[in-house]
Amino acid sequence: MFSFLKKLFAQRDLxxxxxxxxxxxEDEKYRSMTAEELCALEDDxxxxxxxxxxxxxxxxxxxEKDGLLALNEHQRVLYVAYVYEMEVNNGGLCQYFANSxxxxxxxxxxxxxxxxxEKHRALFERFVSENQIDVNDLSRFAFISVRQFQKMEKEYxxxxxxxxxxxxEDLGEPMALYVREYLSFF
Numbered sequence: 001m002f003s004f005l006k007k008l009f010a011q012r013d014l015x016x017x018x019x020x021x022x023x024x025x026e027d028e029k030y031r032s033m034t035a036e037e038l039c040a041l042e043d044d045x046x047x048x049x050x051x052x053x054x055x056x057x058x059x060x061x062x063x064e065k066d067g068l069l070a071l072n073e074h075q076r077v078l079y080v081a082y083v084y085e086m087e088v089n090n091g092g093l094c095q096y097f098a099n100s101x102x103x104x105x106x107x108x109x110x111x112x113x114x115x116x117x118e119k120h121r122a123l124f125e126r127f128v129s130e131n132q133i134d135v136n137d138l139s140r141f142a143f144i145s146v147r148q149f150q151k152m153e154k155e156y157x158x159x160x161x162x163x164x165x166x167x168x169e170d171l172g173e174p175m176a177l178y179v180r181e182y183l184s185f186f
Contacts (some may be wrong), residue, residue: 004163027052037182041178045084050179050186054079064103074185078175080104080111092154092162093127095142105135115174123168127161 012102030049038049047056054075061067068076083104104111113123128135133156151183153159179186 027056031056038181038183038186043173046179047078047172047175050075050078050175051082053139053186057086064100068103070106072185074178076107076110076184077114078179078186081117081171081175084108084111088162088165092153092158093165094141094149094156094158096151097133097138098143098149102141105138109134115171115178117171117174119168120165120171123161123164127157131156134146 026048030052033049037045041049054071057070057075058064058067058079061070068079071079083101087093087099088099097105109125110122112124114119121182127133141152143152
């Protein structure tokens with residue numbers, strides 16, 4: 001039984017390493033593209049390329065807050081909105097607040113406004129206002145256990161927020177339009 005598990009974990013690690021290598025290769029391709037090459041990309045790929053470039057800046061910093069400050073204004077708008085959408089789609093707003101991505105919360109309202117994603121901005125602002133959440137101090141959401149996570153999910157109306165969020169248009173098109181408008185900053 002132990003040897004079977006050992007082999008299973010080895011296969012998992014091999015797959016993870018292969019996927020990571022492919023992603024790194026793709027990110028490197030995006031980081032080396034010229035403005036003309038970026039401009040020729042389809043919207044989804046353009047957003048991925050701009051994200052990869054912003055993420056390269058973020059990766060140079062251990063602290064998420066320091067990384068956000070190192071981004072230029074336009075990279076920060078994309079990065080914050082991209083991570084927000086990814087986290088909420090993956091596990092809801094509670095997950096966004098619980099993960100290190102919460103460092104972007106103080107910039108989120110402005111980012112959504114810059115993207116002209118008014119419904120997203122209004123939904124987020126209403127939620128934090130109604131629940132008296134200070135986006136500059138989300139430390140109470142830094143969970144150390146599943147039980148704490150579940151408690152927070154019950155204390156706040158995260159399910160209601162998430163349901164409303166999932167009913168909105170995704171942020172892909174607004175992000176693509178924004179990146180095209182400010183391409184020289186990526």
